Amino acid sequence: MHGTSKYVLALVAGIAIAGAIVGGTALAGNTVRIDSKVSMSDRPPAFHGKVTSENQACEQGRRVRLYNKLIGPDELLGSDQTNNAGRWTVELDPLSSGAYYAKVIRRSEGAAGTTFICKADISRTLVVD
Secondary structure, eight states: OOHHHHHHHHHHHHHHHHHHHHHSSTTTOEEEEEOEEEEEOSSSSSSEEEEEESSGGGTTTOEEEEEEOOSSSOEEEEEEEOOTTSEEEOOOSSOOSEEEEEEEOOEEEEETTEEEEEOOEEOOOEEEO
């Protein structure tokens, strides 16, 4: 490389690094937050539902946990991972009366400097007598 070419290359690299430090976004990356919704059906077999999202990647392979509402900390009864269609099932045997809800867990993944966050959600509560 000629002296002038080295100088231009060093100047361009310096400007890019300075811009990243001042702007704070180029080196830190981007974060994209994506809404997710977990539903729970009130039809047998109890308990099952679906995770839906505008981004299909936030529907597949999500961890869903089933809870029993209690006075004090709620009881974790089981969990499942959603299939390719976002469907999940947690079987309870025997099924007892109580108030139940499902929670889809937040998930984050990164690629090429961008972090994608599939948000957590809680279903409606179903009461079993």
